[in-house]
Amino acid sequence: MKRATLIRTVLILGIVLLLEILCLTGRIDKLTMQPPHKMALDLFRMLSSGSLNGAIFKTLANAAIALVLALVGGVASAVVLYRLKLLRDTLDPLFAAYYAIPVFAFYPLLIIIFGLGDAPQILMAFMLAVVAVIVNTLNGLDRVPRVLLKTARVNRMGPLETAWKIMLPSAAPYVMTGAKLAVAYALIGIIGAEFIMSRGGMGYEISFAYTNFDNATMYPLILLILAVSIGVNMALAHWEKRLMQRRGQG
Amino acid sequence: MTTSHVTLHGAEKIFVRPGGKDSVHALGPLDLELRKGEFFAVVGPSGCGKSTLLELIAGLSVASSGSVEFEGRPIAGKIPDGVGVVFQEDASFSWLTVRDNIAFGVRRMKLSEAERKARVDRALDLMGLSSFADSYPAQLSGGMRQRVCIARTLVMEPRLILLDEPFGALDQQTRLLMGEELLRLWRHSGATVFLITHALDEAAMLADRIGVMSARPGRLLDIVETGWQRDRDSRIVEDTRFGAITARLWRFLREESLKSMGKAAPAA
Numbered sequence: 001m002k003r004a005t006l007i008r009t010v011l012i013l014g015i016v017l018l019l020e021i022l023c024l025t026g027r028i029d030k031l032t033m034q035p036p037h038k039m040a041l042d043l044f045r046m047l048s049s050g051s052l053n054g055a056i057f058k059t060l061a062n063a064a065i066a067l068v069l070a071l072v073g074g075v076a077s078a079v080v081l082y083r084l085k086l087l088r089d090t091l092d093p094l095f096a097a098y099y100a101i102p103v104f105a106f107y108p109l110l111i112i113i114f115g116l117g118d119a120p121q122i123l124m125a126f127m128l129a130v131v132a133v134i135v136n137t138l139n140g141l142d143r144v145p146r147v148l149l150k151t152a153r154v155n156r157m158g159p160l161e162t163a164w165k166i167m168l169p170s171a172a173p174y175v176m177t178g179a180k181l182a183v184a185y186a187l188i189g190i191i192g193a194e195f196i197m198s199r200g201g202m203g204y205e206i207s208f209a210y211t212n213f214d215n216a217t218m219y220p221l222i223l224l225i226l227a228v229s230i231g232v233n234m235a236l237a238h239w240e241k242r243l244m245q246r247r248g249q250g
Numbered sequence: 251m252t253t254s255h256v257t258l259h260g261a262e263k264i265f266v267r268p269g270g271k272d273s274v275h276a277l278g279p280l281d282l283e284l285r286k287g288e289f290f291a292v293v294g295p296s297g298c299g300k301s302t303l304l305e306l307i308a309g310l311s312v313a314s315s316g317s318v319e320f321e322g323r324p325i326a327g328k329i330p331d332g333v334g335v336v337f338q339e340d341a342s343f344s345w346l347t348v349r350d351n352i353a354f355g356v357r358r359m360k361l362s363e364a365e366r367k368a369r370v371d372r373a374l375d376l377m378g379l380s381s382f383a384d385s386y387p388a389q390l391s392g393g394m395r396q397r398v399c400i401a402r403t404l405v406m407e408p409r410l411i412l413l414d415e416p417f418g419a420l421d422q423q424t425r426l427l428m429g430e431e432l433l434r435l436w437r438h439s440g441a442t443v444f445l446i447t448h449a450l451d452e453a454a455m456l457a458d459r460i461g462v463m464s465a466r467p468g469r470l471l472d473i474v475e476t477g478w479q480r481d482r483d484s485r486i487v488e489d490t491r492f493g494a495i496t497a498r499l500w501r502f503l504r505e506e507s508l509k510s511m512g513k514a515a516p517a518a
Contacts, residue, residue: 147340
């Protein structure tokens with residue numbers, strides 16, 4: 001195990017242990033927080049009983065749809081923007097300021113347009129995730145060595161083939177960074193939207209449990225969201241590490 | 251009998267800066283004929299337009315005036331079929347293994363799978379890369395990565411191979427050995443080779459003819475015939491003619507190099 005990994009593990013375990021002690025000694029009262037071991041047990045029970053499987057599936061499926069849309073749309077948009085300098089110059093400052101915009105403020109508007117179904121939630125998550133993919137992919141495309149583009153021309157490759165076979169593989173580590181951010185944004189978008197106004201999903205269940213002081217549901221769900229987010233991110237980080245190692249940058 | 255493979259007539263390249271106010275006269279006017287199957291090298295001072303000349307022949311750039319023809323057809327900025335280019339910079343695809351790098355071009359050709367594999371295996375063998383077929387470029391030395399790029403070009407069996415200072419980043423010993431390999435591949439492929447180099451000894455060792463370019467705008471000052479036999483290797487550096495050729499090249503280039511550095515040649 002690397003030293004940094006060891007320190008990280010010890011740090012996380014230390015925080016969990018501290019919370020456990022604070023909860024068990026009553027420094028943090030039961031109404032505020034459960035001890036971590038109880039959260040884990042409740043999560044296990046919840047998953048075993050399947051009582052919230054529908055909500056969990058709905059959230060994860062919608063986040064996955066938003067993520068795929070953001071990845072495909074974001075990468076495609078970045079390739080187009082890379083080719084169209086004027087459009088890029090026009091949009092670049094907007095991308096820079098994008099995350100200063102409270103996207104959730106538009107959620108009621110999206111509900112009016114798309115109704116109370118999954119569409120506005122997916123759209124909300126997509127809106128949050130797609131710009132991270134665009135910005136990072138563009139960053140990667142800017143760094144494709146010119147000699148590779150010349151090689152593509154010598155091989156008489158068209159713009160699409162060049163993008164698919166040369167530019168995007170070359171920019172892959174940057175696309176991967178965008179993907180990692182998009183995972184987090186997609187989850188935030190879906191859960192946040194469910195939290196504000198929805199008829200189901202993990203965000204809705206957390207919100208419902210919170211208003212009813214149902215810590216036995218709220219904390220295990222938060223724990224699950226954390227586990228999913230960290231798990232997906234770790235898998236992507238592992239893949240990214242392999243990519244970088246192949247390129248002698250790992 | 252020798253036939254003309256590439257012909258340049260009054261080829262000129264002028265780069266116009268954005269806005270159209272300033273322009274840089276980079277090359278020409280220049281006349282040149284490359285004979286089919288010959289090894290032609292070009293030497294010249296830095297910034298004289300050697301790479302620009304190569305880009306015109308490769309179709310990567312369009313001549314501002316004059317004509318460039320390959321096998322009797324005008325190139326005019328279109329990459330012609332049958333031309334392979336090896337660049338000075340590392341152009342290996344870092345995300346592909348050596349085998350996949352070399353197979354990159356042939357995968358796009360209409361060949362049977364068996365023929366593709368045979369070509370790639372042959373190229374791996376020729377370039378001494380067989381035992382690194384499954385390695386990634388990052389695991390190879392600079393010289394080996396350049397061999398991957400040369401193999402990727404050769405596997406397409408081009409009739410014209412353009413090399414833009416392919417050994418520029420390598421040490422002297424590796425360059426000599428790579429030069430030997432290049433000669434072997436040239437004999438084996440029968441292609442016309444056009445080599446840009448700043449190393450006079452490299453040009454003198456490898457080429458049948460050497461074009462000497464002036465400082466910018468690059469024009470051909472002279473074409474030196476080396477008179478080497480086709481079957482040669484780096485040991486010709488011991489030949490007394492080698493020194494004479496290199497000295498002749500340097501006579502031309504010294505003055506031009508001083509010009510390109512903004513200095514006048516001192517009187518002899």
